Amino acid sequence: xxxxxxxxILSVFEGKRGGLISILQRVQEEFGYLPEExxxxxxxxxxxxxSEVFSVATFYAHFYLTRRGDHLVRVCQGTACHxxxxxxxxxxxxxxxxxxxxxxxxxxxxxxERVACLGSCALAPLxxxxxTIYPKVTTKKVVEILTNDKDSAKKKEE
Numbered sequence: 001x002x003x004x005x006x007x008x009i010l011s012v013f014e015g016k017r018g019g020l021i022s023i024l025q026r027v028q029e030e031f032g033y034l035p036e037e038x039x040x041x042x043x044x045x046x047x048x049x050x051s052e053v054f055s056v057a058t059f060y061a062h063f064y065l066t067r068r069g070d071h072l073v074r075v076c077q078g079t080a081c082h083x084x085x086x087x088x089x090x091x092x093x094x095x096x097x098x099x100x101x102x103x104x105x106x107x108x109x110x111x112x113e114r115v116a117c118l119g120s121c122a123l124a125p126l127x128x129x130x131x132t133i134y135p136k137v138t139t140k141k142v143v144e145i146l147t148n149d150k151d152s153a154k155k156k157e158e
Contacts, residue, residue, distance in 0.1 A: 005030055006038055010045050020046060020056055024063055033064040069104045069111035073097070073129050073146070078117035080124040085139075089125050090114060092139040096146045110146070 009026045013019040023042055028034055034057050043050040057063045075081075075090045094100055097110050104111040118126050123135035127142060134145060 006041060010042070013045075020048070020053065021060075024053075024057055028063060033067050036065065067104065067108060069108050071110050071130050072113065073110055073127065074113045074115045074118070076115050076118040076120075076124070076126040076128075078115075078121065078124070080121035081117075081126055084124045084136075086125045088139050089127060089137055089142055092142045093127070093146060096143055 006027065009023065009030060012026075013023055020042070023046075024034060027038055027042070031038070039053050039057060040050050042048075043053040046053070057065065073093055075086060075093055077086050077090065081089075090101065093112055097105055097112055099105055099110070099112055101112055101114040118128065120126050120133070120135070123133070125137055127134045127137045127145070129145060134141065137145075
């Protein structure tokens, strides 16, 4: 039950002030995003206006107000990656997943993000799926990576 999970998170912050960002981080960690109803409950708990909690949640790029995919696909668009074909890599990922940058597939399997720089310029162009880095990726490799079922691969490892 989501309400019980939220209460457990909030109980850690009982009687403490200034824990808004920490609470938002823990809630997102638990649910994968910040459901709208939880923002109102957090506001009540901290005795803050709901608009202030929403403002903080929307200010920081790492907070999400909509459900994200089980797997996060990030495509670097930094200068080194751009020069080595990152636009084609991103377009191929969009086409393969059937979504645009910033969107999530209908089955909630993948979310796609365009990133300014991943800091690995020598490996350009670069794509990251969850915590797996794919260096010097090609459009053919993107199709291959995104065709393999990530959930089945995880089950085989276990």
